[in-house]
Amino acid sequence: MNATTTRGALLAALACVLVGGSFTANSLLGDYPYAGGQFLRYGLAFLLLVPFAGRGAAARLRALGTGRWLRLALLAAVGMVGFNLAVLAAERSAEPAVPGVFVGCAPVMVAVVVPLLDGRRPQRVVLYGASLVALGAFTVQGWGRTDGAGIAFSVCALVGEVGFAVLAVPVLRPLGPRLLSTVVCGVAAAESAVVGVLADGAGWLRRPDTAETGALLWQAVVVTVVGFVCWYMGMQRIGAERATLYSGLIPVAAACTAPLVGTGSYGAAQAVGSALVCAGVAAGSGASLRFTRRSGAPATCQRTSERSLERL
Numbered sequence: 661m662n663a664t665t666t667r668g669a670l671l672a673a674l675a676c677v678l679v680g681g682s683f684t685a686n687s688l689l690g691d692y693p694y695a696g697g698q699f700l701r702y703g704l705a706f707l708l709l710v711p712f713a714g715r716g717a718a719a720r721l722r723a724l725g726t727g728r729w730l731r732l733a734l735l736a737a738v739g740m741v742g743f744n745l746a747v748l749a750a751e752r753s754a755e756p757a758v759p760g761v762f763v764g765c766a767p768v769m770v771a772v773v774v775p776l777l778d779g780r781r782p783q784r785v786v787l788y789g790a791s792l793v794a795l796g797a798f799t800v801q802g803w804g805r806t807d808g809a810g811i812a813f814s815v816c817a818l819v820g821e822v823g824f825a826v827l828a829v830p831v832l833r834p835l836g837p838r839l840l841s842t843v844v845c846g847v848a849a850a851e852s853a854v855v856g857v858l859a860d861g862a863g864w865l866r867r868p869d870t871a872e873t874g875a876l877l878w879q880a881v882v883v884t885v886v887g888f889v890c891w892y893m894g895m896q897r898i899g900a901e902r903a904t905l906y907s908g909l910i911p912v913a914a915a916c917t918a919p920l921v922g923t924g925s926y927g928a929a930q931a932v933g934s935a936l937v938c939a940g941v942a943a944g945s946g947a948s949l950r951f952t953r954r955s956g957a958p959a960t961c962q963r964t965s966e967r968s969l970e971r972l
Contacts, residue, residue, distance in 0.1 A: 662888050664897050665898055666901070667893075667894075667897060667898060668893070668894045668895075668896070668897025668898035668902075669726040669894065669898060669902070669906070669945060670894075671890040671891070671893045671894035671897070672802060672890070672891060672894030672895065672898065672902075672903040672906040673894075673906045673909055673941075674741045674890050674912050675886075675887045675888070675890040675894060675906075676891075676893035676906045676907050676908075676909040676913070677909055677910075677913040678882055678883050678886060678887040678890075678913075679818075679883055679887055679907075679910050679913070679915025680909060680910040680911065680912060680914040680916075683850075687870045688872060688874070688875040689872055689875050689876070690849075690926060691872075692866075692868060692872050693856065693860055693863065693865065693866065693878075694744070694745065694748055694851045694856075695853070695855040695856030695859060695860060695864050696852075696856050696860070696864045696865035696866065697868075697872075697876060698740075698741055698744060698848065698849075698852035698856075699849050699853050699856060699864075699865065700865075700868070700876050700880070701876055701879045701880045701884060702740070702845045702846075702847075702848040702849040702852060702880075703849035703882065704876075704877075704880040705845040705880045705882070705884035705885050706842060706845040706846040706849055706908050707880070708880070708881065709838065709841055709842040709845060709885055709889075710842055712838050712842075713838055713839045713842045714836060714839055716931055717839050717842075717857055720811075720834060720836075720839060721833070721835075721839075721843070724834070724835075726829075728830065728831050731830065731831055732760075732825055732831060732844060732847055733847055733851075734739075734823070734827055734844055735760075735823065735824065735827040735828055735844055735847075735913075736844045736845075736848040736851055737848075738819065738820050738823040738824070738827065738968070739820050739821070739823045739824030739825075739827060739828075740820075740821050740824070740844065740848040741821075741848050741851050741852055741855065742816070743805050743817055743820030743821060743824065745855070746759070746813045746816035746817040746819075746820055747759050747763075747792070747813075747817045748816070749809075749813040749816075750806075750809075750810050750813035750814045750816075750817060750859075751810075752809075752810075753806065753807050753809045753810040754805065754809075754810025754811070754813075754814065756809065758810055758814050759799045759810075759813070759814040759817045760797065760810070760911050760914070761797065761798050761801055761814075762814040762815060762817060762818040763797075763814075763817050763818055763821045763907070763910070764793070764794050764796075764797025764798060764801070764907075764908060764910075764911060765766055765794045765797075766818060766821040766822050766825075766904055766907050767789075767793045767905045767908060767940075768787065768790040768791055768793075768796060769818065769822045769905060770790075770822055770825055770826065770900055770901055770921045771783070771786050771787050771789075771790040771848075771904070771905075771944070772787070773822065773902050774826060774829075774899075774900050774901050775901070777800075777826075779815075779900045779970075783901075784912075785943065785944070786901060786902075786905075786944045788940075788944070789905060789940045789941065789942070789943035789944025789945070790904075790944055791940070792936050792937070792939055792940025792943060792944075793905055793908035793936075793937050793940035793941060794908070794940075795909055795936050795940070796912075796933045796934065796935070796936030796938075796939075796940055797908050797910075797911045797912075797933065797937065798933070799929055799930075799932055799933030799936055800911045800912055800929065800930050800933030800934060800937070801911050801915070801930065801933075805959035808861060811850060813922055815948050821907065824906075825895065825903065825904050825962035826900060828840065828892065828895070828900075829895075829900055832892055832895065832896055833896075835887050835891035836912040837888075837891075837893040837896060838889055840892055841884075841888040841889050841892060844888075844930065845884060845888070850868075854908035891903070892941070894906075898945075901944075902944065902945050905940065905941045905944045905945060906941060908937040908940060908941060909941075911933070911937075912933070912934045912937055915930040915933075915934075916921040
């Protein structure tokens, strides 16, 4: 593994660990209006990211065509606002483990979708690794009470998780990780405000209490600003297929941090599941690295994938 892929793997892993920790923060926001919380989270993240968007940001944004702006809006709507709304809706009639299990299948979906959009077959060993990651996520979380609505919204959450990676591929290269994170946070904040006004009326936004303020600051500063930039930097280096393998660390991190606030425990099942996730990540990443060494041109493969996705 060369320095570029090592940094990419570490960045993707860090991003997913931070997201996993955010599930614990979510437990402190149960009484806060959904859309208002998303507006504050993404709005604050946007303001913090603007100074770090990089030189020539305005020129790069002007160079984007209508199609790519629509893709950015779809990325924010599906992979950010929609994903969080789907998880919240699922948990109204299902235990939190249910949407977590579905989201844990994202590595398998991405390992299939990205190669097919690229006009090539999915790599078998990467699929095996992704399947181990999904099995590990299931083992960590288990299965809980649910109904048809809970399953339907959990599927929507899975679509959002996959979209967060796949939809970003064609715009990651022209914008870069920092500017991409800045733009999607601004768009997501605007979309959250619209959803809030339509769904909750005048009560869509209120002053958070002390615990809610802490949780929102954690989500905005650590999970969104740091996590998003690290995620897209990692994806830029190792590609969407390998980066999404690390999403299996999300339930592992959630299981590890839940005991800190008394919302869960870490036992034998969580330990076994964590081991399966790590084995799946190692297998999938190792297969991809061997493939790129045989091909001798990892950057060319990634550029070909980006061009294929841009044609959609």
